[in-house]
Amino acid sequence: MKFKTTVTPLLAIATLSVLMFSMASKAAEINVDIDGVWGISEQGTDKEGANCDRWASGWGGSPGAISDTDPGIQNTLKNDTNQYRYGAQDVNYDPPPCLNFSDQSGFTFEGVKGISLPTDGSPFLLGEFVHYNTTTNGVDSPENVGLTFTFSGDAEASFQYDVTLVETINDEVPCKFMDAPNNPPCGEKVAISSQPLPTSSIAIAGSQYTLEMLGFTNCDETSIPNHILYTREMAIDSACVYARLAVIQE
Numbered sequence: 001m002k003f004k005t006t007v008t009p010l011l012a013i014a015t016l017s018v019l020m021f022s023m024a025s026k027a028a029e030i031n032v033d034i035d036g037v038w039g040i041s042e043q044g045t046d047k048e049g050a051n052c053d054r055w056a057s058g059w060g061g062s063p064g065a066i067s068d069t070d071p072g073i074q075n076t077l078k079n080d081t082n083q084y085r086y087g088a089q090d091v092n093y094d095p096p097p098c099l100n101f102s103d104q105s106g107f108t109f110e111g112v113k114g115i116s117l118p119t120d121g122s123p124f125l126l127g128e129f130v131h132y133n134t135t136t137n138g139v140d141s142p143e144n145v146g147l148t149f150t151f152s153g154d155a156e157a158s159f160q161y162d163v164t165l166v167e168t169i170n171d172e173v174p175c176k177f178m179d180a181p182n183n184p185p186c187g188e189k190v191a192i193s194s195q196p197l198p199t200s201s202i203a204i205a206g207s208q209y210t211l212e213m214l215g216f217t218n219c220d221e222t223s224i225p226n227h228i229l230y231t232r233e234m235a236i237d238s239a240c241v242y243a244r245l246a247v248i249q250e
Helices: 009-028 071-075
Strands: 031-038 054-057 065-067 081-086 105-111 124-133 144-153 157-166 188-192 202-204 207-217 228-231 235-247
Touching (some): 031 071, 031 105, 105 144, 124 188, 157 207, 207 228, 228 235
Antiparallel strands (some): 105 124
């Protein structure tokens, strides 16, 4: 015996509504890959770069591509790990002889891939930041360097921020930053700006959003992101970088 299934108009409308809502929700999901590219550093009032600036594409002390002059080397591979390094063997020479890349101080950023962008203001992960902190002369170090986050995939956008470094005297008493890991020598302070420079936006579902930086946090523990990261001297410190989308009121 065969049973005939009958769908009432009300049930059909409800089923169609759920299906349409599900399709709309799926269509509204925006997935992107995030890349982070370092710019040219500034140092002092003359805005010159640090000694022996270098840029690289790839991870660690032996990346796949290194350039002493061209930050564009970071675009050798898309959505890869990018580095900015600096530091000379002896700053009393002109020009100063550069340290080997693996011995230099500097920053690394590796962006996340295939992340869904929440438009409700929820925090989301941009990627991992690393500070290589080796022994450098104060004049070696940059005051700040630009870091541009590029979104590619379902939406395209770029947001540039300043990463600022404050070097300390290793054996200063007391240490300059009491919240830094000073055991000894004295630790350094890294900070990232809260808003992109210049102001940029990303279009999602007919609305414009800006990227509000939340900052650094421990990748292994639940903690509130902070725009300041204190790092150890003669060490490698890493942190996860979080941000959120904020709608632009017209």
